[in-house]
Amino acid sequence: MPVESFIPLSESKLTIEKSVKEKPKIEELTTIERPGRNPEQEESNNVSKQKTKRKTTKAKAEPKIKSPNRTITLIITEKPQAAMKIAAALGDPRKYSENSVPYYELERNGKQIIVASAVGHLFNLTYIKGQTGWPIFNLEWKPSYTDKHATFTRNYYNLLKKLGTRAKEVLIATDYDVEGEVIGWNVLRFLIGQQDAKRMKYSTLTKPELEHSYENPLSTLDWGQAYAGETRHKIDWLYGINLSRALMSAIKRTGSFKILSIGRVQGPTLKIIVERDREIEKFKSQPYWQVFAQVKDTQLKHPKDVFNKSELEQFKDIKKGTAETTEKNESFMPPHPFDLTTLQREAYAKHKTQPSRTLQIAQSLYLDGLISYPRTSSQKIPKEIEPEKILTKLAKRFNETKLAKRKHPVEGEKSDPAHPSIYPTGDFKNLVDDEENLYLLIVRRFISCFCEDAKGISKRISLIGDNGKNFTANGLTITNNGWMDVYPSIMEERSIPTINGQVNVEKISFEEKETQPPKRYTPASLISLLEKKNLGTKATRSSIVDTLFDRGYLDGKSIEATPLGVHLIESLEKYSPIIIDENLTRDVEDKMEDIQNSKSGWEAKELETIKQVEKLITDISKEFKINELSIGKQILAGVEELREQQKEDSTIMPCPKCNEGNLQIRFSKKTKRYFVGCSNYPKCTAVHSLPPNALIKKTEKKSDRNLPILQALKKGKRPWEFEFNPNWRAENPNYQKENEETKKE
Numbered sequence: 223m224p225v226e227s228f229i230p231l232s233e234s235k236l237t238i239e240k241s242v243k244e245k246p247k248i249e250e251l252t253t254i255e256r257p258g259r260n261p262e263q264e265e266s267n268n269v270s271k272q273k274t275k276r277k278t279t280k281a282k283a284e285p286k287i288k289s290p291n292r293t294i295t296l297i298i299t300e301k302p303q304a305a306m307k308i309a310a311a312l313g314d315p316r317k318y319s320e321n322s323v324p325y326y327e328l329e330r331n332g333k334q335i336i337v338a339s340a341v342g343h344l345f346n347l348t349y350i351k352g353q354t355g356w357p358i359f360n361l362e363w364k365p366s367y368t369d370k371h372a373t374f375t376r377n378y379y380n381l382l383k384k385l386g387t388r389a390k391e392v393l394i395a396t397d398y399d400v401e402g403e404v405i406g407w408n409v410l411r412f413l414i415g416q417q418d419a420k421r422m423k424y425s426t427l428t429k430p431e432l433e434h435s436y437e438n439p440l441s442t443l444d445w446g447q448a449y450a451g452e453t454r455h456k457i458d459w460l461y462g463i464n465l466s467r468a469l470m471s472a473i474k475r476t477g478s479f480k481i482l483s484i485g486r487v488q489g490p491t492l493k494i495i496v497e498r499d500r501e502i503e504k505f506k507s508q509p510y511w512q513v514f515a516q517v518k519d520t521q522l523k524h525p526k527d528v529f530n531k532s533e534l535e536q537f538k539d540i541k542k543g544t545a546e547t548t549e550k551n552e553s554f555m556p557p558h559p560f561d562l563t564t565l566q567r568e569a570y571a572k573h574k575t576q577p578s579r580t581l582q583i584a585q586s587l588y589l590d591g592l593i594s595y596p597r598t599s600s601q602k603i604p605k606e607i608e609p610e611k612i613l614t615k616l617a618k619r620f621n622e623t624k625l626a627k628r629k630h631p632v633e634g635e636k637s638d639p640a641h642p643s644i645y646p647t648g649d650f651k652n653l654v655d656d657e658e659n660l661y662l663l664i665v666r667r668f669i670s671c672f673c674e675d676a677k678g679i680s681k682r683i684s685l686i687g688d689n690g691k692n693f694t695a696n697g698l699t700i701t702n703n704g705w706m707d708v709y710p711s712i713m714e715e716r717s718i719p720t721i722n723g724q725v726n727v728e729k730i731s732f733e734e735k736e737t738q739p740p741k742r743y744t745p746a747s748l749i750s751l752l753e754k755k756n757l758g759t760k761a762t763r764s765s766i767v768d769t770l771f772d773r774g775y776l777d778g779k780s781i782e783a784t785p786l787g788v789h790l791i792e793s794l795e796k797y798s799p800i801i802i803d804e805n806l807t808r809d810v811e812d813k814m815e816d817i818q819n820s821k822s823g824w825e826a827k828e829l830e831t832i833k834q835v836e837k838l839i840t841d842i843s844k845e846f847k848i849n850e851l852s853i854g855k856q857i858l859a860g861v862e863e864l865r866e867q868q869k870e871d872s873t874i875m876p877c878p879k880c881n882e883g884n885l886q887i888r889f890s891k892k893t894k895r896y897f898v899g900c901s902n903y904p905k906c907t908a909v910h911s912l913p914p915n916a917l918i919k920k921t922e923k924k925s926d927r928n929l930p931i932l933q934a935l936k937k938g939k940r941p942w943e944f945e946f947n948p949n950w951r952a953e954n955p956n957y958q959k960e961n962e963e964t965k966k967e
């Protein structure tokens with residue numbers, strides 16, 4: 223019997239088997255055209271918009287390998303921390319730094335190696351200047367530092383460009399996934415001026431694996447990943463800019479202004495949430511009854527819920543029945559290893575950690591060399607990771623490792639061509655708080671995959687009443703905990719007696735219940751749903767939800783759309799349903815998966831997919847422009863309703879200073895903290911400071927003195943409540959005056 227028949231396990235039944243991709247052959251790769259443009263070259267060439275074919279740039283871009291200056295092997299990573307780890311794994315590096323960007327030099331087998339890093343994306347898509355209105359389609363890769371939020375990337379850009387001129391050989395060692403491939407490819411073509419390079423593939427930042435991946439690199443970039451990634455960037459960019467411009471121009475038509483945007487995946491996701499809200503709203507709860515029979519102190523339940531009250535009469539006169547008790551041996555397999563979505567779901571279920579936070583922690587545990595690469599769909603533990611060695615290392619810290627007696631670990635059905643499941647490397651570091659929680663969860667899950675099944679005995683009493691109505695009771699006794707001693711399980715034991723033969727039914731009872739509306743999504747259940755619907759990617763799903771919150775479309779711990787979110791979806795449903803059609807977005811996802819899994823023809827597929835999206839956006843724009851004013855009005859109504867609601871949510875009490883306005887919780891962009899100000903500003907300048915570095919929210923509670931109770935929320939801390947006293951300063955005249963720079967925005 224599966225575990226699920228006893229407890230509502232949060233494991234998803236979903237299994238997508240991905241075929242393992244074969245590496246492209248050299249012959250196939252030599253036909254690739256050079257799709258990207260070198261932005262710098264273009265600037266100097268006075269922006270030629272013609273597509274630069276490989277033939278025309280080959281001579282210029284190919285490194286002059288014979289140049290006497292080109293002596294080093296250059297390894298390029300995605301993040302500085304990975305560069306440090308790789309350098310340390312390959313030899314005895316010296317650390318250098320240029321404009322505070324670190325890089326490492328070492329010698330290995332007579333080769334001079336430099337390990338340097340990008341800092342995430344060094345290039346971003348932007349539109350080619352001179353395109354006004356919308357839709358617009360002409361875009362190009364530009365150095366990220368040209369954007370004021372990413373000026374810090376300039377020094378990395380410059381250093382890699384400089385080191386590139388000394389490189390005889392380049393190895394791309396960015397994270398092995400779609401994003402990592404794009405980061406590496408862009409550095410290679412735009413900064414180093416090369417078509418291709420060797421590729422280091424690794425899943426953990428541990429010495430043995432890094433050495434192995436350096437000694438045995440792939441001979442080329444993973445072009446499937448590279449083109450799939452570039453396609454995703456371009457499509458998301460086209461959607462993003464055009465839909466934002468569409469929404470903004472609709473708002474502008476009403477004579478108002480508000481920055482609004484919606485992404486390719488965010489639109490359909492928001493619609494899913496609004497639809498759930500509607501289901502809940504129109505849900506009419508219905509009464510129903512559960513029927514119980516009591517036999518010898520044991521309650522048995524009629525298996526069906528009764529919706530027609532008059533049917534209850536049929537149970538009232540049951541006085542006797544025939545009982546039979548059966549027993550069965552059960553065994554429960556350990557849960558499968560963690561893929562990212564399962565990890566996010568479990569971390570939320572066990573520790574209430576938000577999915578985006580889980581990904582953030584997992585990323586940092588990976589960079590510390592403590593766990594394997596977290597952005598994986600795999601639920602497999604391949605032999606190559608040498609699990610016995612990991613278990614031996616873990617045994618030093620984790621006693622429960624001695625329970626790992628299973629020869630072949632339990633695995634799930636999903637696989638991932640790029641990485642195995644998430645597993646601990648066996649290295650240690652002191653961790654605290656939510657990092658420690660997540661690390662322990664990963665360690666225990668991994669060990670439990672090697673533990674024996676839990677064993678138990680299930681027991682079932684069946685009773686047939688003298689009028690033929692049946693009742694049952696189920697019990698479970700665990701006889702051998704197996705993996706449950708390692709990984710926290712919430713299986714409930716229940717002991718029931720053995721009852722056989724003719725029995726008296728001592729009592730029949732009824733319990734009235736009401737049907738419940740569907741539940742709102744939690745961040746964890748929403749990302750599971752997105753995975754099931756194949757919307758977004760494992761790496762982006764948690765941030766999609768965050769973005770919807772940041773843009774004011776969602777609210778609450780269990781996710782609910784704000785008035786703005788609801789109005790936006792309503793107007794789009796009416797006037798431009800394509801924007802929020804999840805099938806179209808899924809279709810694009812499928813196309814990108816196809817590019818990633820292809821062995822050739824990637825560029826043609828990229829172009830075809832982008833053309834298709836351009837046509838789609840053109841269609842959207844025609845439909846949208848006809849209804850622009852109506853859409854604008856409807857969204858504006860949402861904006862206003864949201865402002866009203868926010869005003870109400872932040873109003874805590876009448877202002878005692880002017881007796882006209884209300885005191886409201888506000889946020890100062892300048893000091894980046896919350897404060898209390900008067901709605902009558904600038905007439906009234908009442909201002910009170912609030913605890914720094916916390917999100918301050920109103921509660922419905924009042925203190926003994928009838929003053930409002932506020933709540934302060936800090937990341938990773940328990941929320942705490944405090945009384946807001948507008949007269950605090952007057953009552954505490956000796957307390958040093960806090961800085962009062964908190965001015966109204």
Ligand SMILES: [Zn+2]
Nearest residue numbers: 877880900906
């Ligand atoms: Zn006031």
